[in-house]
Amino acid sequence: MTGSEAAERRERILRAAVRQRLLDPEEAVLAGFVDLDGVAANVAELHRAFPASVSALHTFAAKANCLVPVLAWLREHGMGCEVASAGELAQALAAGFPPERIVFDSPAKTRGELSLALELGVAVNADSFQELERIDAVLASHASASRIGVRVNPQVGGGSIGAMSTATATSKFGIGLADEGNAERLLRAYRERPWLSWVHVHVGSQGCPLELIARGVATAVAFADRVNGELGRRQVVGIDIGGGLPVDFGSDGSGPGFDTYAAALRRHAPRLFDGEYRIATEFGRSLIAKHGFTAAYVEYTKTTGGRPIAITHAGAQVATRTVFAPEAWPLRISAHDPSGARKDGEPLAQDIAGPCCFAGDLLARAHPLPRLDPGDIVALLDTGAYYFSTPFHYNSLPEPAVHGARLDAEGNVHFRLLRPAQTLAELLDRSGR
């Protein structure tokens, strides 16, 4: 899908949402939308990027968009699921993923969570030596069909967003391979545990250059080769290369793409493609971010200190990272009239504010957009991952509805509710009693 096609689809979805009152200035002032066909196209692109000669399980990182119908849609299109908490595991099971297509990663798995995962046959990646000992204890009492691996930290360095960089020298994730004595200690752990048969690595997410990610994967593959070489047996049978392909939040371009990433992997870790290892991947953002957006009504406008300000219904509750770390997570915003049509007019520098009661609740500062008026709609683009699916409950603002959209050959939009808006009764229910 080209950038202008994506923009055209978005506008069609927005206008249809207004017509069908999924957006309404009184009843539905904020909603999320997912272009389901766009997501399916990305999934197909991912599958095409890896050759059929390699046995690959592509999993979706549930934290990027944990809505059960979204997960089920991804499952129907051939994905597995990566989870990192008991909640995400429950969501993956509810979405119908068979346990052997679920991978459980988390640095803080409890004994109970490990027992459950191993009992179900969910794949587990241990994050530490201590976790391996807990797995020993579980396996001593019952056998498991789970594939079990260890997350290594290749310590190749970070990308441009510190919070997203997991392969730094002191990252909290995995076992640091470059630390004095660790590789030897980990080798012993594999020698003593013939069931330890995968190596897992996830270098990081948005902000990490492809070359850095590919070097991290290459380090993991070299370690797997070393384990098999020193043990004189093919104990490590699979490499889980994580996710992390960055997306382009600055334009409607699609970013580097899965084929570009596969080419970088071929350069840095050619062994990954010679068929000796099975592969698992765990992409999140790159599969869905560009195919979701958030729409909110402008409730009021004002000018303060010479700065025009639009008060909208989207703020930190649905765009938490953008509000708290605007330099790292800028979002594109488009302006629409009450019908959902793109607004034109001279760009004017406006603050686009949210409804939360703190002054920093701004989606963008001095952002050039056609002058916004009450009743207009703003769309926050590329919010399919890590935005409306991960709400922040500030000011008791309810979670908005999220709608899936499909376009037929005539360009008609068909909606399907992915998550209803949170009701006041549900909100009260979560407010203690």
Ligand SMILES: *Cc1c(COP(=O)(O)O)cnc(C)c1O
């Ligand atoms: C978050 C995460 C992913 C997905 O990262 P994206 O940047 O969304 O592709 C994959 N694996 C692990 C272990 C993660 O923590």
